[in-house]
Each structure stands twice: as structure tokens, then as C-alpha cells.
Amino acid sequence: METIFDHSTREGLISRINTLNENSKAQWGKMNICQMLKHCTLYEEMMLGKVTFKRAFLGRLFGKMALKEFIQDQNPIKQNVPTLTELKVKEKAGNVLEEKKKWIALLKGYEQVSQPVIVHSFFGELTKEQTGFLVYKHTDHHLRQFKS
Structure with a gap:
């Protein structure tokens, strides 16, 4: 199974991120490109322990x-x-290039x-191991969402 901790897998995802631009359109869902990039950055910050959130009640039951x-x-x-x-992410505007850079830097952080x-x-x-699989799948999911 693919994992974010594999260098070539991570580089493949980064290559896909680099194909995104301000004209990228979602194939499903409600997020625009800026919202998706910010969402993924926030997700990586959570997964890397840079931000924490209270555990969801339903997550305690079914997580x-x-x-x-x-x-x-x-x-x-x-x-x-x-x-x-x-x-x-509620705010719809943002700098696509800057958000991509932030996301890529966080993904590269999995090396350490x-x-x-x-x-x-x-x-x-x-x-x-679970983190590696989940981060890969989450990243792949949103790249597929924006046809990348």
C-alpha cells in the first residue's frame, strides 16, 4: 500500500500538486482550489502534530x-x-501558488x-504506518477531486 513515508510516492504527489493552478476546477464537492489547498495544509498540520483539535464525539464511537x-x-x-x-475552510480567496508551497513543504516534513x-x-x-497510508489517501483524494 502506498504511504507518504515513501520518497518516490511523496515526490509523485508533489508533482501532481505542481500541476494545479488557479483555473483548476473540482470534479465533485463544494471546495474551490484555494479552499482545497488550505484544507489540505490544515490537515497536514494536524497529522504532523503542529495543530491539535478536540477529539470528535462520533470519532470516539466509530473512529x-x-x-x-x-x-x-x-x-x-x-x-x-x-x-x-x-x-x-470558509474563505474562498487566496494565493494558489503560496498555498501549494505551504502544502508541499508540509508533505516534505514527513521525511523527518x-x-x-x-x-x-x-x-x-x-x-x-496508519498515518502514512491515511495521508497518502487523503492527498490522492483531493488531487483526484481537482483532476490532478
Whole structure:
């Protein structure tokens, strides 16, 4: 299974990010390109432990079960999966180039990840392996959303 901790996989995702521009349109969902880039940056900050959010009540009940479904195989995340409230971006405008740079820098930060467990606001504690799979799938999901 692909993981963000694999250098060539990470570089492939970064290449795909670099194809995005201000004219990129979503194939599904409600986010525009700037919102998606900001959403993904915020997601990476959470996954890298740079920001933390209170654990969602429903996540405490169903998080582990949902995590198994998300990372059980290489299939892409389904379209229109609900976004966690704390990761929703309301502001629609922004600098696409700057947001891409921020996202790429955060993805490159996975090269130095040494902490064994990351805390996701819905799924809870994740091992490094689970984090690698989930980050890859989340990134791939949004790149597919914008046909990249």
C-alpha cells in the first residue's frame, strides 16, 4: 500500500500538486482550489502534530471502525466523504501558488517524522504506518477531486 513515508510516492504527489493552478476546477464537492489547498495544509498540520483539535464525539464511537475501512486497501477515498468541521475552510480567496508551497513543504516534513503516534481528531491515535497510508489517501483524494 502506498504511504507518504515513501520518497518516490511523496515526490509523485508533489508533482501532481505542481500541476494545479488557479483555473483548476473540482470534479465533485463544494471546495474551490484555494479552499482545497488550505484544507489540505490544515490537515497536514494536524497529522504532523503542529495543530491539535478536540477529539470528535462520533470519532470516539466509530473512529477505529472507520479508520479500518479507510486504510484497508488501495482503493481511493470515496467522493463527497464529509469533512471534519475543524478542517472546513470558509474563505474562498487566496494565493494558489503560496498555498501549494505551504502544502508541499508540509508533505516534505514527513521525511523527518519520528513520533510513533499521531492523534487524528476523528480516528484517534494512529501508528506511523496508519498515518502514512491515511495521508497518502487523503492527498490522492483531493488531487483526484481537482483532476490532478
